[in-house]
Structure formats: C-alpha cells, structure tokens
Amino acid sequence: MYVSHFIQVMNLAVLRGEFPVNVRKFYGFKPSQSNVPPLNTEAELVEIGKGLIKGEKERTMSGGSPILSPKISLVNMHYDKFLEASNQHQKLKDNSAKANLKVASLRTKADEIILEIWNEVEAHFEELNLAERREQSMQYGLVYVYRKSEKESIKRFMQMSA
Template identity: 45%
Template sequence: MPYRRLPNTDKARLTALEKAVAMEHECDVDKQAASYKTLNEARALLRRFKSAVGQFQYCYTAQAEANRQYQSHLKTARLYISHFIQVLNLAVLRNEVRKEHKLFYGLDPEDFAVPELTGEKHILVWGERLIEGERERVSHGGAPIYNPTIAKVTVHYDIFKEAYREQQNYKLNTTRSQSGLDALREEADRIILDLWNQVETYYADLPAEIRLNRCRAYGVVYYYRSGEKRPEDD
C-alpha cells in the first residue's frame, strides 16, 4: 500500500489546504469527511498563510535586489579606505607626514600594512577613524592627503553607511516575516495532519483504491514505494 507524507514546502501546504477547503463546497454538510471546526480552521489559516508567504517572498526579493547595489557600495568604500591608508603610509615613508601622526587614525606608527578590511564592521570602524584622524592631523598643522582626499573617502563612506543601514532594515524585515511564516507552518502542519487523519478515518471502510481517491480529493498525498504495484500497472 502507498504511504502518505505531509507537505514539506509552502507550495505543498497551500495546495493541501486549498483542496480541503474546496471540498467543503463539493460535498453536502452531512457527507463531509472532516469536521466543520477543522475545515473552518483550514479556511482561516489558508488566508493568513497565503499572505505570510507573499510577505516573506516580497521581503526576501527586496533584500536580494538591494544587496546587489549594497555590495557595489561596500566594494567602493573598501577601495577608497584602503587607498587612503596606502597613500598615508607612503607619505610617512617619504617623511611628508610624521610617523607618530598615524596614531591620529588609530594606526600603528611601525606597521605599514593595510589593516583588515574584509568585513562590513571593519569598513565602518576604519572609515570613521580615517575621517576623524585626518581632521585631527590637519588641525595640528599637517598637510591634507590627496588622491584620494578625505572628502572623497567621506562621500563613499557615507554612501556605504547609508546602504548598510538600509540593508540591515531589509534583513530585519526578512527575519520578521520568516519568523511569522515559521509559526504558521507549524499551525498548517497541525491542521493538515488533523484533516488527513479525519478524512482517512471517514473513508476507512471503502475499498483501497476508492478510499485513496476520495482521500486525495481532500488533498491527502500518497507515495508508492520503489517497486510497489500501482493501479495503472494493471
């Protein structure tokens, strides 16, 4: 005999609920295979579940689309920050900038390597340090760094910082919609299991193939095991 398996995707859950709710209009009240209470729960959940799936898909798509532009801003900000530090180090090596003035930027006077810039948090930290450090150094009589100027770095850093804030909001919205959808999945699985149990019990005394077909009409999904004979094989 084939075995049933509960839905494991949102599309399959929606299909199961839709079929069960549709049967409420196909059968007379006294011939319903599931209770009115359970069918009413399924009908109410179907509306909420459809809405939650749509909301999650919208948030996920919006986040993915915004992320492409965000990655571009991240790459540009990293490039300008890295370039500024390299130019500053070269100015120190040429004795155009006093070595100890690297401390204004939070940089080790003896270390001429570019600091870690792989992560978003690194960009946020070093962008602020460079902007504040250049302001402080110039206020002490130092000549501004050029190519790139700190103004140019600031422009791209601010663009990145705003994009970062927006991306965090996109992630938060997606996480919230995901959490709400997860809760509804649990409710959907509970209701579908209850529905299918009632339907199978209602048709339990019918011949096998008739019983399976009646249950399928309510959305119950059956799978045949490998090598198991199917009715169409006769």
C-alpha cells in the same frame, strides 16, 4: 576600496618622507604600522573608516596638508553610503528574522489544520478499499509520498486488499 586607498596613499607619503611616521597616530594606527589593516568585516571597515575621517580632520586642523588623492571628502561620501547600505541591510535581516519567527510560530497550527483535513478526507472514504480510498483522497488534494522502505510493504498490502 576608498578606505584602503586612503591608507595606502598615507603610507606612501610617509615612505616618501612627505609625512612624519607619527602621522599614523592621527588615524589610530601605530607609527610602525605600514600595512593596510584587515578590512574583511563590516565592523573593521566601520571602525577604520571612522578613524580615518576623524584623524584626517584632526591632522589638517593641526596644520598638516590634506591628502588629495583620494580626498577625505570622497572617502567620507563613500563611507556614508556604505553605512546607509549596511544599516538598510541590517534592517532587512531583522525583518527577515522576524518573518521567519512568525512563519515558524504558524507552522504548528498549519500542521494541525492539514492533519485535520487529511483525517476528514480519509474518514469520508473509509468504506472504500485502500486503493480506491487513496485514489478518491488524491482528488481532494491529498498527496501520498512513500519512503523507500514503505514502497514494498505497501505494494504487497495493495495486492492483498485488491
């Protein structure tokens, strides 16, 4: 917001004749560019903010009067806060991506362990009929979830085995 406001104030000063048109070059803009450039992405904001801070410093060092509302120091402060937050966000995204990779790498092993336990529990109750086996297995934590297409065939099979 401060970056956009600073550009608008600079452009209004040019429009009022307080600054020459070529003052825009200090900030990395074309002299004919009187609109606020897109600030939709993090990269655009970082690049343009950096150009404003550098450009205002160069412009005032060459004798130009500073833009006062907002002062570049205020823009710089908010720009630095944005960079810190952006860097922290990137670190969190990187950590999240690493954690997701770790979970994905453990998934295969976890699936193998689950299958092994599942098979052991069912094998323990193999002498029981299907309905009793499933009931006993459920007490050990096995959860049977049927697909829609399986429900009818299982219902028929259960009736036959009962």
